[in-house]
């Protein structure tokens with residue numbers, strides 16, 4: 001086993017508020033790892049730090065691409081992080097509402113393609129070929145995620161659950177080796193959640209992508225994850241297999257009031 | 263029309279009668295110490311506000327109904343006019359007729375009319391250029407006219423000093439426009455959207471003020487005269503012929519612009535522009551370099567302004583800084599907003615309506631800027647997408663789909 | 665030294681006027697994150713209203729103190745009315761729209777109001793009566809500065825103090841601060857956010873109008889365009905101080921007033937406006953959060 005993401009002592013301060021406090025986290029190749037914790041614990045902030053949206057106050061972040069050397073994520077811009085092979089979804093859906101579903105996925109292909117303004121205007125052979133490939137690849141991803149029936153719809157007109165899946169499709173089209181999902185099941189009904197469970201497993205097995213997910217739905221977390229990290233007030237309070245976490249007194253204490261029994 | 267509504271409208275019109283009272287009704291002459299009371303205006307305000315408040319409420323109601331439809335997940339219903347625009351049975355003859363009219367125009371109408379049409383076409387081209395920046399990339403550029411000025415002065419000065427002709431100046435003007443776009447864009451494009459508006463406005467004014475004050479370079483407020491009209495292999499044109507020539511040249515430039523914008527819109531770069539407009543954070547997280555993408559949109563827009571500026575200088579044969587005020591930028595913005603941000607046909611319609619209407623309806627021309635202001639507000643409140651909404655390319659997949 | 669003091673005082677006067685306008689920008693921005701382009705027009709409308717009222721009363725032979733008082737009060741009231749109405753028409757319907765839309769609407773409003781005054785009144789400069797009386801106790805300082813300069817500086821200082829008290833200690837002031845920090849949360853704890861926004865516009869308009877009346881009687885002439893450049897400069901000042909921060913707006917205004925004054929006094933007056941714009945561009949590029957502003961990371 002080799003790690004794909006290794007974060008050590010990650011700290012993030014917002015003014016006086018310490019949202020992340022010396023957090024360590026490792027994701028191994030092919031793993032599904034869950035990051036859980038009460039609201040405001042700093043989970044989304046963790047994603048934002050590794051994806052280059054916030055500059056962390058302290059700490060090291062390394063990714064290990066399939067080939068080549070380890071890469072430090074420090075100081076990279078969000079688009080550079082994506083180019084390195086990390087892709088994410090957002091807790092509060094952030095699609096491109098006035099673009100079609102297919103176009104949303106096509107945007108993900110941007111960093112893996114090259115044609116520029118001149119190519120766009122003269123439409124030479126290379127550009128046309130590339131454009132055709134973008135469309136085909138994007139459609140293939142929609143097929144995998146099961147969104148083909150919406151292909152030409154505006155993203156804003158999709159039902160909620162489909163929007164969440166489209167976020168995943170869009171992230172996949174950037175060809176990541178690590179996928180970061182921020183509360184993918186939020187707002188989904190039980191059937192949709194079940195389908196999501198299957199989808200995430202399929203992504204891991206078919207695409208060989210490791211997954212780090214933030215989720216509140218404990219049933220989903222327990223059934224999917226190989227390992228779980230629990231954070232509270234920016235600190236890691238526990239880590240381990242779903243079994244271990246379920247019986248950890250610190251976790252139960254942190255969740256007092258929130259239902260973990262499910 | 264319920265009693266409740268009438269009461270509400272009465273109150274609103276009363277409020278506006280009071281509010282506009284000093285400025286609308288009273289007119290003092292501070293030198294001769296006379297005062298003029300224009301009471302009739304008060305009634306004018308009262309009656310028009312009364313009527314408008316009904317219209318306002320009606321439009322608000324429609325807008326809210328539309329939003330509710332969207333909340334229920336129903337797709338936007340394309341309006342009838344929108345559908346017509348995409349119905350080949352209708353569009354083909356319309357295009358042919360419009361084409362015939364456009365070709366015949368300068369031969370049927372006077373030079374004066376042709377000149378107005380040329381002006382409108384210049385707005386079509388600058389509108390389409392600004393549309394790339396504002397409509398597609400979502401960057402509010404209030405200094406767009408600066409690049410137009412750069413193009414115009416490039417031609418005027420290159421011609422004055424080195425005798426450079428129109429056809430060589432046209433691409434050079436576009437190139438210098440692009441260069442300025444990149445130079446100015448580089449530092450400011452990192453800024454948040456609303457700051458960008460103010461900074462570009464600032465840049466626009468800086469360029470105008472420099473042109474006004476730097477006499478040695480730009481001949482100051484008196485401007486540059488005797489700029490030659492475009493030539494054609496040394497043929498000498500009469501004024502009428504030259505005007506017709508510029509007219510067709512503008513038609514060609516407009517068509518070329520439409521062609522380029524359309525191709526860009528559905529290209530890799532164009533999609534990146536739109537994604538940037540839709541959600542900057544998500545766009546970056548999808549691997550798109552924000553600065554580079556913004557800069558390319560900014561530079562493309564500036565290129566078109568530069569070229570339009572060259573034509574403008576050639577058309578008027580005289581330019582001075584007064585032609586390049588912030589209001590010019592705002593008129594172009596108005597063209598884009600009215601026509602439909604992101605839609606090429608919309609921008610063409612916007613330019614023709616906004617430029618031709620005030621020319622032909624003299625009564626309008628006095629109220630031109632007032633109307634433009636009102637149009638900006640009303641469009642944003644009721645139809646932020648413009649009269650023609652953006653339509654995205656659809657893709658068919660044979661034998662696939664579920 | 666005398667020249668330096670002159671420039672210092674005229675810079676302070678300028679800065680005070682900018683501050684009166686900049687406060688409105690900053691307060692509105694703090695609460696709804698909108699650059700209210702039409703704000704400069706409120707300042708202009710305030711000056712016009714005062715001129716009209718003062719003109720009429722002069723013709724009817726009222727005494728000067730009464731004229732000053734009534735004209736200023738009416739100007740303030742009307743500006744408040746305009747501020748309130750503008751918000752209801754051009755911004756409230758766009759509360760949930762993209763920021764670009766609200767910004768374009770604001771530009772439209774500014775254009776509309778300028779042309780409204782141009783068409784209803786005049787495009788020429790109008791002479792403005794000197795509303796500021798030659799206070800006895802100030803004339804003894806007249807070798808340093810004109811009485812109107814003192815009046816401007818002192819009134820600005822008074823407004824600042826009052827406003828600070830209002831924001832810090834009144835219930836409405838607290839509601840305004842709460843709304844500025846987190847509108848959603850403010851709504852949840854029962855603050856009427858629409859009312860708070862209206863009040864913000866009204867207060868901002870009143871201070872801008874006061875600035876309009878003061879500067880008009882200081883300079884002695886007004887026209888429909890006066891609000892545009894002044895508005896932009898006040899915005900520069902607000903950004904310089906850190907947009908959203910009220911002490912920042914005042915500080916930024918004074919800094920801008922002084923730098924402008926010294927620049928025109930010692931370097932060149934041709935490029936006065938260019939200078940303000942270059943200043944703006946430089947601040948935004950090198951310190952977009954301003955002197956007193958917090959650098960905010962947008963929540964994702």
Ligand SMILES: Nc1ncnc2c1ncn2[C@@H]1O[C@H](COP(=O)(O)OP(=O)(O)O)[C@@H](O)[C@H]1O
Pocket residue numbers: 014017019037038039040041042043044045046961962963964
């Ligand atoms: N941009 C920001 N500025 C200030 N505070 C922030 C910012 N983003 C997050 N926070 C704070 O950091 C803490 C963690 O938030 P978050 O990471 O969103 O929690 P969650 O675990 O629910 O995803 C919260 O207290 C939140 O208010």
Ligand SMILES: [Mg+2]
Pocket residue numbers: 043044045091
């Ligand atoms: Mg979260």
